[in-house]
Amino acid sequence: MDENLTERKKKVLQALIDSYITSVEPISSGDIQAKYLPEVSTATIRSELSHLEEMGYLIKPHISAGRVPSSKAYRYYVENFVGDEDIDLEQLRRNISKKYDSVAEIVRDGAKIVSDVTNYTSMLMIANSDTLTIKDIKLLDMYDGNALVLIITDSGVIKDKEIRLPKIEDNYIEVANGLLSKSFAGKTLSQILSAQVDLDAELEEFKQIFENVIDLLSEYKKTREGQLFVEGADKIFQYPEAKNYDNIKNFMTIVGKKEKLKKLMSDDGDIEFSIKIGAEEGEGLENMALVSAKYHIKGKEVGQLGVIGPERMDYKKVLSVLRQLGKIIDNLDD
DSSP, X not given: OOOOOOHHHHHHHHHHHHHHHHHOSOBOHHHHHHXXXXXXXXXXXXXXXXXXXXXXXXXXXXXXXXXXXXXXXXXXXXXXXXOSOOOOOHHHHHHHHHHOSSHHXXXXXXXXXXXXXXXXXXXXXXXXXXXXXEEEEEEEEOSSSEEEEEEEETTEEEEEEEEEOSOOOTTHHHHHHHHXXXXXXXXXXXXXXXXXXXXXXXGGGGHHHHHHHHHHHHHHHXXXXXXXXXXXXXXXXXXXXXXXXXXXXXXXXXXXXXXXXXXXXXXXXXXXXXXXXXXXXXXXXXXXXXEEEEEEETTEEEEEEEEEEETTOOHHHHHXXXXXXXXXXXXXXX
């Protein structure tokens, strides 16, 4: 049922959730009045809390305890009270600008950056690489019968590897570079790996070079695609929720099974920010929440960064960090 909350109910609910995120303690009507709504009587607040409980936004963990937010309440909170305002993350921007020279490096260390700043467990999942476009392939002469292969894509240099040259004639590398550029530049990884490259008979001597390049691209696709990295798994123990055995067991089960994490992070189509709260919205997320964001370089998705933690996580901070990191990636030249 689509329920429209009155403005007063919204204020009471927001106050309760803001308080609980910070204190992890059930909050009473007297606390809400004293800290958030001095203009409203405690009797009125108690009435509103009862209505919110009836509507499924609040639960009472014990008979004598105050109310705490339900998964439904956190969902309402994220959708209505967490806007586009950014927490001051200027220090994050400065640190990244000083430490990282390229987008590729930020993406590589993205999970650690997010975990360090939010103090939650974070994940980085590498996106499908089929649409990666080759800009150029270069052979650099090593002057000892070897050459360094540089594969340059629209996301930067993805591969550099030393190979043995079949010939070391004066113009061999120059001709090979021309052929490689002509054959591969502008094509996606999927197009290259699914096509058969045919060389004219007189160019057969370059076949080994072509095979080496295709092998490198195939190896890159195999090792990169679908990789998932987890940072700060032990940070859950810093939160009071860790005192509950079932919470910890459930958390470690999800974090320890990468296929489950991948599914939780990858089944939301084209949604830029995905927020799953509680067991009903994500398989196994009992008393937990997972927030993830897709990141792009020059219009192409390169991966997803996510944060998993207690259901009462600081959504404002998490979303601000993910949003700010996305802006930094967008604005940093590769």
